[in-house]
Amino acid sequence: MTPQTAEIIAFKxxxxxxxxxxxxxxxxxxxxxxxxxxxxxxEEPEMLSAIIDFLLRDxxxxxxxxxxxxxxARDVHxxxxxxxxx
Numbered sequence: 001m002t003p004q005t006a007e008i009i010a011f012k013x014x015x016x017x018x019x020x021x022x023x024x025x026x027x028x029x030x031x032x033x034x035x036x037x038x039x040x041x042x043e044e045p046e047m048l049s050a051i052i053d054f055l056l057r058d059x060x061x062x063x064x065x066x067x068x069x070x071x072x073a074r075d076v077h078x079x080x081x082x083x084x085x086x
Contacts, residue, residue, distance in 0.1 A: 001079060
């Protein structure tokens, strides 16, 4: 898993969350961010890692994400590992 591939998965995860207002609201609440700050920091590895971490903490969400985006769950875990090390 390259850093670029990990970022692509994280951006897909962010787009996925944006299309699920309840999930996005939970992410913002848990992270203490507002939508403007999320937009400003969306390209930072720490933010991308936080997005994937949030997704992985909800089995239902990660299963849905993997199905809709045709991303293997293993790749989501690997992306988290790569992004958390950047």
